[in-house]
Amino acid sequence: MGIMVGLPSPSGSEKDLQLNFGKNMTVQVEMRAPHLPAEWYPQSGIQLTWPHAGTDWAYMLPEVQECFKNIAREIAKRELLLIITPEPEVVKQQIAPAVNMANVRFLECETNDTWARDHGAITMIDKGAPSLLDFTFNGWGLKFASGLDNQITRCAVKAGVLKGNYVNRLGFVLEGGSIESDGMGTLLTTSECLLSPNRNGHLNQVEIEEYLKSTFNMQKILWLDHGYLAGDDTDSHIDTLARFCSTDTIAYVKCDNKEDEHYEALHAMEEQLKTFRTLGGTPYRLLALPMVDKIEENGERLPATYANFLILNDAVLYPTYNQQENDRKAKEVLQQAFPQHEIIGIDCRALIRQHGSLHCVTMQYPKGVIN
Template structure:
């Protein structure tokens, strides 16, 4: 492609846009969960797959034939509708498909789809190896028979993770400086440079920045733990009510930043406060537990819960935001030990 996706009319739709499928990468190494922790998290992971499969196809990158068979055995034993599941022999290093999976763009006028093959370096070279994960967008493009484009600069590929960007489907993307301007991603690029890549390869016309993320987030501040669009002009924003909590100042700053923002049409954001769960701590480590790490599917909103009093209020708030979808809470306490939850694990594939 000699032009950019944006000039050709492609854009990244909002997550509530109809899906062809949701993509996952099956856990098979100890990169995020030790073997004993993996056994603890698999019941919730399979409940997650079962919930997605109620309203759309689930496509799963499985490292090899052995992993494919082990995955199928677990899914069948749990009663998952296997007609809604496709297992593919796509080698992976880890399980966080939101970040290593493809960015699917659509062009409704031309009835075409396109994949953006961003570079992936495991959140600033924190968790090598990541070479197999970095190939996943190309493997999926080949499987789907879709063209793909790889954003590059003179110094190499452009690092971009799906959890670092949040779209309203109407020209706006939300992101954080702590992540996208981190020197461990694209040290050779300025903020203006990065904004131009977002315009050119996501088809947006406005970039809105918050500063930080939450405590325990090893991604350096992914937006999908703090602020999520629920329609074109409304966000849910993680809110900490306890002034002594370590997240309190960061989330207060984000709310202040959001209140000052204006959308392309000049409107202020509607901001819905989404409470934070009680701190989730394991082995002395504060984990990045947040209700904002939900996944929107064709028929549901799948929300992580954490065995605390704010679980139900959070589900109720999201139910009011998505009256046309079933809100499903699934215990993510063992999943978040791997430092992510349902949104981090998944990447939606939009329909035209």
């Protein structure tokens, strides 16, 4: 049984919302017109782009590959895993003893690095049919080489490992880690990242907002103007700071230590989050994630964050940093946000040494996309 509801879209036309009533009259919400699904939308699987000796991980390859293997193990227990690598046979040997290989797909492809969140396709859904939007990835504002990574989506579609309508959006620079969708028409992002002059510097904020609304069929863009993490190469990706957990819930990083260099910026971010409203006009339920205690390498602070979690169909993988109390608190907060999911910690101290974490190295694809 279901009810169809018409909602206004940015173009002035209507888009459909399907309310499906399941057992015990629980409501399952499904957008019918083109929309950018939330991360909790039913998934076909996850992409990992595997570290190898030609990446910046070369000096610590066994350590980071062990972390990737742990992530792969938890994903492949539950859904499909697509591994992008120039050396698939080598990776098979690395992971076969620990990973459910029946759920693993490989694509042989040359790569610069491992940050699938930012070079992976961004998927739109239109009445169940996926479109794979391919934006330009330019190494977070021309900071790093990205020419090979920028071709991965085209390679995956051409090889048939990703199914869907390929959409060329290479005229615009955009990384998946810089945007969060609630699946209902609201996009959360940061002004520092999307207004970076080395991404789309020829466009102003109004023009970028109109582009995002038009491209993703959004009704509202929430611009977060505060918050950063020392050592972050991404110019404050939203997935390091604040994340949608449901249409009315945002988990965010909170700093309580007034002596910490992040205190003022993260406090200002928290105050701005309190002003944000859902499309229905109500304040968001805000869940505070703990700030990771300082982690340094060679005197440089690393951008460790618990906001960099990954939502799977029935689980949430979150990064841990060998900080027992903080790791425990982060798990408790995420269990509040996702009461029906299993919350699983993955030691990501290896990932943070290259200034990223768990969400950064993954990209989810909705049902029907991974072949």
